[in-house]
Amino acid sequence: MVTKPLTKNIDMSRPPLDMAGYEAADGYQSLHAIAKGLAPADVLQRVKDSGLKGRGGAGFPTGLKWSFVPMGPEAPKQKYLVVNADEMEPGTFKDRLLMEGDPHLLIEGMLIAAYTIQADKAYIFLRGEYIVAERRLRKAIDEAYARGYLGQNILGMGFNLDIVLHTSAGRYICGEETALLNALEGKRANPRAKPPFPQVSGLWGKPTIVNNVETLCNLPGILTYGVDWYHSLTKGTDHGTKLCGVSGKVKNPGCWELPLGTPIRELFEDYAGGMQDGLALRGFLPGGGSTDFLLPEHLDLTLDYDVIGKAGSRLATGTMIILDDQTCPVGMVGNLMKFFAHESCGFCTPCRDGLPWVDEIFNDFENGRGTEKDLAILHEHVDYLGPGRTFCALAPGATAPLGSGLRHFREDFERHIKDKKCSYRG
Amino acid sequence: MSSDVIASNAPTRARRLTAEEIAEIEHEMTLYPDKRAVGLEALKIVQKHQGWVSDESLLAIAKYLEIPPSDLEGVATFFNLVYRQPVGRNVMLFCNSVSCWIMGCEGLRKHMKDTLGIDFGDTSADGHFTLIPVPCLGDCDRAPVMMVGPDLHRNLTEEKIDAIVADYRNKKS
Numbered sequence: 001m002v003t004k005p006l007t008k009n010i011d012m013s014r015p016p017l018d019m020a021g022y023e024a025a026d027g028y029q030s031l032h033a034i035a036k037g038l039a040p041a042d043v044l045q046r047v048k049d050s051g052l053k054g055r056g057g058a059g060f061p062t063g064l065k066w067s068f069v070p071m072g073p074e075a076p077k078q079k080y081l082v083v084n085a086d087e088m089e090p091g092t093f094k095d096r097l098l099m100e101g102d103p104h105l106l107i108e109g110m111l112i113a114a115y116t117i118q119a120d121k122a123y124i125f126l127r128g129e130y131i132v133a134e135r136r137l138r139k140a141i142d143e144a145y146a147r148g149y150l151g152q153n154i155l156g157m158g159f160n161l162d163i164v165l166h167t168s169a170g171r172y173i174c175g176e177e178t179a180l181l182n183a184l185e186g187k188r189a190n191p192r193a194k195p196p197f198p199q200v201s202g203l204w205g206k207p208t209i210v211n212n213v214e215t216l217c218n219l220p221g222i223l224t225y226g227v228d229w230y231h232s233l234t235k236g237t238d239h240g241t242k243l244c245g246v247s248g249k250v251k252n253p254g255c256w257e258l259p260l261g262t263p264i265r266e267l268f269e270d271y272a273g274g275m276q277d278g279l280a281l282r283g284f285l286p287g288g289g290s291t292d293f294l295l296p297e298h299l300d301l302t303l304d305y306d307v308i309g310k311a312g313s314r315l316a317t318g319t320m321i322i323l324d325d326q327t328c329p330v331g332m333v334g335n336l337m338k339f340f341a342h343e344s345c346g347f348c349t350p351c352r353d354g355l356p357w358v359d360e361i362f363n364d365f366e367n368g369r370g371t372e373k374d375l376a377i378l379h380e381h382v383d384y385l386g387p388g389r390t391f392c393a394l395a396p397g398a399t400a401p402l403g404s405g406l407r408h409f410r411e412d413f414e415r416h417i418k419d420k421k422c423s424y425r426g
Numbered sequence: 427m428s429s430d431v432i433a434s435n436a437p438t439r440a441r442r443l444t445a446e447e448i449a450e451i452e453h454e455m456t457l458y459p460d461k462r463a464v465g466l467e468a469l470k471i472v473q474k475h476q477g478w479v480s481d482e483s484l485l486a487i488a489k490y491l492e493i494p495p496s497d498l499e500g501v502a503t504f505f506n507l508v509y510r511q512p513v514g515r516n517v518m519l520f521c522n523s524v525s526c527w528i529m530g531c532e533g534l535r536k537h538m539k540d541t542l543g544i545d546f547g548d549t550s551a552d553g554h555f556t557l558i559p560v561p562c563l564g565d566c567d568r569a570p571v572m573m574v575g576p577d578l579h580r581n582l583t584e585e586k587i588d589a590i591v592a593d594y595r596n597k598k599s
Contacts, residue, residue, distance in 0.1 A: 090523040093564045128470075128507050129519065129563060131576045164457045169466060169505035172561050186463040186493075188504045204459060247525040247566035254567045289524055289562075319566070327528055335527040343561060
């Protein structure tokens with residue numbers, strides 16, 4: 001039985017499977033199953049039943065997201081599927097693996113999603129720096145056209161799909177789905193006001209689904225091996241497997257496919273090998289730079305969206321960033337604040353003006369000029385930049401490591417003020 | 427004011443796009459339902475051929491795609507991989523996000539300053555290298571990392587950077 005549906009074909013010591021190899025490994029079976037008589041509504045029901053949640057960071061149920069797309073004869077004829085392949089969340093390195101390692105899996109997932117919402121055009125929004133992924137995806141797309149899995153009247157179903165691979169040119173904000181749509185339309189990538197949501201009015205005003213790479217890569221397994229099989233994968237409350245990464249000063253940093261519900265300790269100790277010699281674990285961001293710090297006492301939590309949510313953080317991208325006891329927590333949060341300040345699109349005031357202010361204060365702390373008043377201003381910004389204060393989730397994302405960093409590492413901030421320097425740097 | 431001129435002390439005029447650039451831009455236009463969407467692609471195409479996007483190039487694209495130059499400039503200056511200034515033969519995209527920071531990228535940045543004389547935004551005196559910070563390159567298990575041109579270099583150390591620099595100097599000169 002398949003237990004690692006996302007990575008079963010991935011072996012980075014060789015090129016990815018070509019069409020023949022991929023088909024021999026049950027590839028495109030889901031498309032043949034659809035051609036044998038699954039209606040879009042049948043596929044939607046299976047995806048809903050699977051319990052799949054979006055793997056891009058927000059964890060929204062995929063079937064529910066799709067169900068908002070207008071269907072039937074009254075629905076707009078033109079609809080779009082857009083793949084969010086703009087992986088840029090600090091500390092996140094999972095979609096690269098999928099696209100470089102098994103590009104056909106993404107294409108198969110796209111076919112399932114596009115068929116379900118009856119979109120005949122799909123764009124892959126790939127970050128410009130992912131040059132190997134671009135090359136491998138282009139080859140796989142060409143193979144899929146040649147095999148009749150893309151183009152007109154696919155497998156005689158009367159269903160058409162064209163895939164365009166769009167390579168972007170930077171800027172973290174493009175990962176925000178409405179900013180991404182603006183970028184695809186050739187505009188500055190400022191996020192849009194919601195509603196209307198993209199499912200109703202997205203790319204060029206047409207109904208559009210934006211899904212993350214890993215989300216789409218979950219679909220072929222669900223259709224090929226069934227919902228019951230998918231439900232058998234998990235060890236916890238959420239369904240399926242998840243790509244989980246560990247970076248920082250651990251013995252064996254890397255990215256692995258694990259059942260959801262796996263204890264964090266297993267990921268950290270058995271897979272990542274625990275801390276490098278002479279270092280102790282101080283804390284970690286469980287799912288990229290926009291998540292709240294968790295502490296060593298949280299290692300026995302399981303990798304589940306709700307479990308980590310209840311502990312005050314988010315599973316988000318599932319890629320952990322480890323803070324060791326000889327790295328300055330103030331410096332680490334400061335690095336993240338610099339990132340968010342730099343990547344703000346500049347559209348709304350709290351984010352555009354607030355984040356650089358926060359960044360400046362962290363510079364002051366680094367250089368021994370931090371004061372108690374600065375600390376109070378940082379605390380205020382956790383609120384000023386929080387959820388509901390801004391147009392999109394970038395600034396609230398920044399407040400996750402900021403607020404939790406201030407809470408968990410307060411003595412380090414105080415020590416910077418008292419010592420008038422960063423004592424981690426001697 | 428004509429839309430293909432930037433008003434300044436010495437008016438800048440659109441240059442003529444090359445046949446190759448036009449062919450590639452025309453191909454992109456088949457992939458999107460309107461011309462405006464091709465703006466970023468066209469900027470990247472021109473940059474691929476010219477190394478960077480000059481005012482003359484920007485105006486030429488705006489004219490060709492019938493996009494207001496101000497709109498296209500808004501796009502060009504938004505995306506950090508579009509270079510509106512000349513860059514060296516090899517652009518170094520140096521990751522300074524959190525995992526690379528934990529793994530010591532600031533020390534490597536200082537090393538490059540000491541050995542190449544360049545910090546973020548600078549081009550080396552020999553014209554070989556331009557150093558630019560880039561958000562997380564998505565290779566955090568092999569941090570610190572940077573790209574030089576299209577190539578990704580992982581698990582960087584000072585010695586590795588010295589070797590990479592020597593390699594590109596020899597290869598590309």
